[in-house]
Amino acid sequence: MERVFEIIINGLSTGAIYSLLALGFVLIFKSTGILNFAQGELAMVGAFVCFTFASQLQLPYLLAFLIALGIGAVLGAFIDLLFFRRMVGEPVFATIMITVGLASILTSAAGIIWGHDVHAIRAPFTDKTLEVGNVVLTHGSLITVGVSLLLFVVFMLFFNRSLLGVAMRGTAEDPDTAGLMGINVNKIHMAAWAIGTLVAAVAGIFLADQSFVRLSMSHTGIKAMAAAILGGMESIRGAVVGGLAIGLIEGFAANYLSGAEVGGFHFGDVKEVAAFVVMIVVLMIRPHGIFGREKVERV
Amino acid sequence: MLKIANLETVYSDVILALKGISLEVPPGMIVALLGANGAGKTTTINTVCGIRKALDLTVEDGSIEFEGESINDMKPHQIVSLGIVQVPEGRRIFAELTVDENLVIGSYSATNRRDFAQRKENVHNYFPILKQRANQRAGYLSGGEQQMLAIARALVASPKLIILDEPSLGLAPLVVAEIFGIIERINKQEDVAILLVEQNANVALAISHFGYILETGRVVLEGPTEQLRENKDIREFYLGLTEVGTKKSFRDVKHYRRRKRWLS
Numbered sequence: 334m335e336r337v338f339e340i341i342i343n344g345l346s347t348g349a350i351y352s353l354l355a356l357g358f359v360l361i362f363k364s365t366g367i368l369n370f371a372q373g374e375l376a377m378v379g380a381f382v383c384f385t386f387a388s389q390l391q392l393p394y395l396l397a398f399l400i401a402l403g404i405g406a407v408l409g410a411f412i413d414l415l416f417f418r419r420m421v422g423e424p425v426f427a428t429i430m431i432t433v434g435l436a437s438i439l440t441s442a443a444g445i446i447w448g449h450d451v452h453a454i455r456a457p458f459t460d461k462t463l464e465v466g467n468v469v470l471t472h473g474s475l476i477t478v479g480v481s482l483l484l485f486v487v488f489m490l491f492f493n494r495s496l497l498g499v500a501m502r503g504t505a506e507d508p509d510t511a512g513l514m515g516i517n518v519n520k521i522h523m524a525a526w527a528i529g530t531l532v533a534a535v536a537g538i539f540l541a542d543q544s545f546v547r548l549s550m551s552h553t554g555i556k557a558m559a560a561a562i563l564g565g566m567e568s569i570r571g572a573v574v575g576g577l578a579i580g581l582i583e584g585f586a587a588n589y590l591s592g593a594e595v596g597g598f599h600f601g602d603v604k605e606v607a608a609f610v611v612m613i614v615v616l617m618i619r620p621h622g623i624f625g626r627e628k629v630e631r632v
Numbered sequence: 633m634l635k636i637a638n639l640e641t642v643y644s645d646v647i648l649a650l651k652g653i654s655l656e657v658p659p660g661m662i663v664a665l666l667g668a669n670g671a672g673k674t675t676t677i678n679t680v681c682g683i684r685k686a687l688d689l690t691v692e693d694g695s696i697e698f699e700g701e702s703i704n705d706m707k708p709h710q711i712v713s714l715g716i717v718q719v720p721e722g723r724r725i726f727a728e729l730t731v732d733e734n735l736v737i738g739s740y741s742a743t744n745r746r747d748f749a750q751r752k753e754n755v756h757n758y759f760p761i762l763k764q765r766a767n768q769r770a771g772y773l774s775g776g777e778q779q780m781l782a783i784a785r786a787l788v789a790s791p792k793l794i795i796l797d798e799p800s801l802g803l804a805p806l807v808v809a810e811i812f813g814i815i816e817r818i819n820k821q822e823d824v825a826i827l828l829v830e831q832n833a834n835v836a837l838a839i840s841h842f843g844y845i846l847e848t849g850r851v852v853l854e855g856p857t858e859q860l861r862e863n864k865d866i867r868e869f870y871l872g873l874t875e876v877g878t879k880k881s882f883r884d885v886k887h888y889r890r891r892k893r894w895l896s
Contacts, residue, residue, distance in 0.1 A: 422686060496736060496745070503726045503737040509686060510724040515712030515741025515789065 335467045340584045346474030346543065348580020349481040353536035354557030355564065355572035356484060357529040363492070363567050364501035364525035366425075367417060370432040372533055373554015374439035379405045379534025380541040380550065381447045384454050394456050401538060402531050409530025413523045421508060421518065440548055452546040459542060477539040484532065485573045492569060501525060556608060563612045565625025574623060579608040633659045633825055634680070634716070634793055639694035641679050643687065649675040651849040652694065657793060662819050662826045664836040664857070666870060667846035673829045674721060676846070677795050681718045682708040698793070712741045715792035721829075722801060723782040727771030731762055731781060734770050738785030748788075755784045758814050776807035783811070787818060794818075795827045800835060808832070812839050833870035837861055845870070 354372055361369045369375075382404050386397035416435065420428050458472035492498040504511040504521045512518050536557075540550055560579045564571025586607035593600045621627055634657040641650045650672045657663045667673050678687060680696055682703070696703050698714055706714075717738075726734050735755065739748050756763040759780045765773060770781055779799055786794050796815065800808045816839045819826050830836035837843060843860045845853040853863065860866050 496740065499729065499733050499736045500740050502733070503729060506726050506728050507724060509683065510720060510726070511737070512683070512708040513681060513712065513718050513720060513724075514737050514785070515709045515717075516737070517707075517709045 336588070338468050340588050341581065342468070342470055342474060344581035344584025345577055346471075346477050346580070347583060348560075348577035349474075349477045350536050350540045350543070350553065350576070351557045351560045351579050352481045352573045352576025353477075353484065353532055353539065354554060355561035355576045356481075356488065356569065357532040357536065358558060358561040359564075359566065359569055359572040360488070360532060361525055361529035362505075362561075363569075364505050365413075365417065365522045366505050367420075367428045367432065368425075368566075369529070370429065370554070370558075371436040371439060372529075372557060373551035374436045374443075375405065375408070375530050375533040376537030376540065376554065377548065377551040378408065378439055378443055378537070379530075380454070380537035380546045381443055382534070383538045384452050384541065384546045385447070387454050387456075388452065394454075398538060401534050405534030406527040406531040409526035409528070410523050412530070413526035417522065417526070418519060421522070436551070436554075440551060444548055449548060454538070454541050454546060456542050473539070473542045477543070480535065480539070481573065481576075484535070485569065488569050497521075497524070559609060559612045563615055563622055565622030567626075568622070568624035571622055571624035578611070582608050582611050633657055633699055634827065635695075635697040636676070636680070637695050637697075639676070639679065639696065640692040641675060642690050642692050643675075645688075645690070648692075649689075649849055650679070653846065653849070653851045654694075655844050655851060655854070657825050657827050658842075659792075659825055660819070660823055661842060662816070662828055662840040664833075664840035664843040665827060665829045665846060666831070666833050666836060666843060668831065670848070671846040672849040673846055674797060675849075677718060677797055677827070677829055680711075680795065681716065682706050682711045709741070712789070712791075715790075716795065717741075717786040717789050717791040717793070718795040719782045719786045719797060719799065721797040723775075723778045725770045725773075725778050725781050725785065727769065729770055730767050731770050731773070732766045734781055734785050735762075735788050738788040741789050751788050751790060755788050758787070758818060759784050776803055776811065779803060779807075779811055780814075783815070783818075787822070787824075790822075791824060793825045793827065795829070797829045798831060799828075800830060800832045808835055815839060833866070837871070 354376055357372050358369060361367055379401050383397050383401035386392045386400050387394050412435065416431050417428065420431065456473070458476060461472040463470045463472060463475065492502060500511065500516050501521055504516055504518055508518045537550070540553060544550065556579060557576065560575035561572050563578065564573070564575030583604050587604040590600050590603045590607065615623065619625070636656070637654050638652045639650050640648070640652050642648055653672070653676065655665070665673055665676065675689070678684070679689065679691060684690065691704055698716060703711055703714065726737060729737070735752055739751065742748070761777055762781060762784055765777065770778065773781060783796070783799065799811055799815070803811070812835050815826065818824060828836055828840055837857050837860060840857050843855065843857050844851050845866070853860070853866065
């Protein structure tokens with residue numbers, strides 16, 4: 334029983350990171366209509382920036398964390414200014430390919446700046462644990478889950494209650510008409526990129542706490558994309574549920590399926606595959622994801 | 633209030649859409665801009681609203697002034713903040729958002745957020761159906777309700793000038809009558825000027841004070857509505873009215889020649 338509980342907790346804390354990354358995806362997609370394949374890379378850059386300030390420059394962890402978020406937001410705004418401002422209204426494939434290219438550029442740039450070594454960030458909560466009965470919980474995983482739930486609530490309120498949030502959703506649906514309503518579409522897109530990249534940086538830093546800071550951590554972005562699609566690409570709720578679901582599925586698959594033998598057939602490391610299998614099955618039943626809605630088509 | 637003088641615009645550097653039109657919308661008036669397809673109605677209002685880049689539209693000559701200020705080079709959102717709001721052709725409501733959220737976006741340009749509830753209520757007075765449908769997704773409204781929402785979305789910004797682009801498009805005559813009645817009420821009660829772009833001359837001339845007739849990028853006729861309604865050519869070409877009891881044939885009309893006279 335305790336084992337199950339631990340799997341759930343660990344699954345949730347990995348899942349919370351997927352959720353955060355997926356949240357960034359959804360934020361950018363919801364407001365600009367761009368599917369950002371560079372989300373994982375942006376998270377990696379965020380983690381490296383935090384590492385630079387916290388470990389190399391020896392600043393207090395919280396300060397380094399906030400600086401990384403700030404730099405993340407500026408980077409996001411800059412990316413919008415440089416690449417996507419002139420891509421408004423251009424074909425979807427062109428914008429997607431730009432994000433794919435951006436992903437490679439970010440990885441190489443990070444390689445040049447920070448090198449290819451593996452680093453770790455020492456956070457004040459690293460290696461600290463909390464014991465509830467026989468179950469051991471790390472502070473890191475609790476904070477990760479807490480922060481991702483907090484951001485979830487903040488963004489739900491933001492998109493449904495605030496003027497800027499509603500304007501962002503409107504702009505995503507029809508930028509031209511949004512302009513006619515007095516919305517500065519460029520500003521909205523810039524804000525979306527800034528916020529999306531900031532959230533990616535949060536995810537990257539928490540991911541670094543659970544593992545290491547290295548270039549390959551950007552691969553988590555693919556799973557986050559699976560999480561976002563599973564939840565329904567345009568749904569904040571979906572991003573969080575999808576992320577947590579994929580984290581849990583991975584946890585259980587790693588513990589119960591990996592290495593198991595059924596009728597002479599050996600399962601290898603199915604952890605990596607399990608999440609995608611579930612995603613495919615869910616999409617076959619609900620093509621728009623768990624919380625996705627079909628577009629209203631009415632002429 | 634809005635003053636367009638000698639406006640000439642070109643699409644993609646070659647197609648001359650407006651060949652020097654001049655028109656004026658005085659405060660508190662309903663001005664109708666009539667014309668067939670391709671006359672340049674939508675080009676005119678897109679130019680006024682600053683939607684030029686997306687359409688590859690450039691102003692070659694002429695000026696657009698709003699309350700004495702030149703708005704030739706302004707961006708769409710800057711023009712909205714001056715108090716000109718467009719109700720676009722084909723309604724273009726945000727189908728994925730709820731009716732209420734559409735109104736919230738409509739009020740985006742208003743700097744004073746505190747009286748939003750009051751303005752929304754005011755809009756609900758004109759369009760009670762929008763209150764009933766407040767939390768429904770706008771895409772599921774009927775065509776008439778969508779047109780009402782599009783007008784409400786413009787009105788909630790408390791503009792000085794509303795530009796309506798073919799509000800009668802695709803609506804049943806009864807619904808058109810209802811909506812035009814409301815437009816007239818809005819004009820009277822809210823002290824807002826309206827530039828009404830229409831193909832349906834009948835309904836447009838019924839509520840407007842002044843009218844311009846546009847043909848292939850030129851203003852061919854203008855005048856107070858009562859005069860236009862009495863004009864023989866307009867009665868025939870736009871209102872479909874002929875002398876009672878006389879049988880008409882195309883040969884008698886020679887309308888082609890009469891029309892040609894307008895354009896030369």
